[in-house]
Amino acid sequence: MGIADKARNAxxxxxxxxxxxxxxxxxxxxxxxxxxxxxxxxxLKNAGENIKDAFKK
Known part of the structure; x- marks a missing residue:
């Protein structure tokens, strides 16, 4: 999850x-x-990003 995505979601x-x-x-x-x-x-956006991150590992 990119820093920009985290900032937007926050x-x-x-x-x-x-x-x-x-x-x-x-x-x-x-x-x-x-x-x-x-x-x-x-x-929900955070959850989606966390799922993406899990698949990248």
Missing amino acids: AEELAGKAKEAVGNLTDDKDLQAEGKTDQTKAD
């Missing part, structure tokens, strides 16, 4: 956490859901 996860937190503070259910979705996408 940034996406942090953005998702921020959206979720703002959604919690403002009681915006849509923003909360969007934040959770962004976090899930980042987690």
